[in-house]
Amino acid sequence: MTSRTPNPLGPPVGGNTAQRPSRETRLVGRHVTLVGVSSAQHADQLYPHISGPENAYLWDYLFDGPFDDIAVFRANLKAKETSQDPVFYSILLNDQGNNEVVGMTSYLRIEPGHRCIEVGSLLFLPKLQRTPAATEAMYLMARHVFEDLGYRRYEWKCNELNAPSRRAALRLGFTYDGLFRKHMIVRGLNRDTTWFSMIDDDWPGIKQALEAWLDPSNFDGEGKQKKRLEEFRQ
Template sequence: MANRTLNPLGEIVNGNAAQRPSRDTKLIGRYVTLVGLSAAHADPLYPHISGPENAHLWDYMFEGPYDDIAKYRSSLKAKEASQDPIFYAILLNDKVAEAENNEESGRVVGIASYLRIDPRHRSIEVGHLMYSSQLQRTPAATEAMYLMLRHVFEDLGYRRYEWKCNSLNAPSRRAALRLGFTYEGLFRKHLIAKGRNRDTAWYSIVDDEWPGVKKALEAWLDPANFDSDGRQRKKLEEFRQ
């Protein structure tokens, strides 16, 4: 038998599957708690994401905006039953919640989800982010993403965590890079969203990178990084230099 040329092959990976995330899981942080989304979250969240002043929040979403609370309740009821994506409500912790150790008493300020859940290949995505103005550009928003990242890599055993967004969504692209995601490329004419073309920008964090990403996020979120007025002393990117 003639000798054949050996092709390069990837490293051997153990066959252990990752765990599926559960909407019963609570991710508890200093600023926020994530709990399984339910239709009951519609009424307290709706005033902060509806109306002409908030219409821009829906520009890059596949749904909305909603001009009727009943329709929004129906939307959240469907999300509550979904197995992929799995949706979570982001609750802003308050002093009452902390004192009573009752994370459910926090204010609903946003929504996030895990999607494209692939336990076999240990790949999962974060998406369907809806942040009200109460959450945007705050330590709470960063902590919500940190809690989801930590859960994926440390509790569920995933190798790859993806972030995708419309290539025209500049704030989302900046957020991905700020959080420590690596840009992987552009999927041209990837989707049609609300009748418009969507080129999709693709980002990821892999398990080898997580320790460094975690260290930077925890350093930035440390209360010592904020002055008495709540202003950051160092940017998150500075902790990765």
């Protein structure tokens, strides 16, 4: 009998199944705190900043919205409160104890068995965009995924036309994985989806860079960064 060369197989994966994220979790940083979305607590604060034609662009790359009726928006957040996948969080500013809501985010496509999870449904108000608080929110979520929940792959996906999202993924340390052409039809429009990922092997270096960038010593008296985040990974 002719011997057959074994097919190549991947290395064994040890460890336990990852944990599912919980909306009861509070992720606390210097600038922001992430808490489970609450229609009762957050809808009225968010609505003036996400409604109306002047704010409709905030929803361009999301799967719901825009909202021009606060009752409909409250109902939308109420549904998000009980969603198991995605699990939605509100982003609160730690500003003199005011806990102002400045955005929403979520974990989704949660696969504890494969230890793979995605961050998405990002809605950042202008007050949060391009700030250390926004970077810290993403840092807190990534740290929770790898260090508390036990995932080994963390994904970021976005519409290929969403250039700010693509830039943000690369800035934060995600690696470009590829383009899924004609991946979805959203609101009757084609969506090609760009995939990015961060894995547990990457995390120690990415964490070190994020913490160095977020350190108060990296900002001058006017709050301007001294070194870009990318420079800490060189």
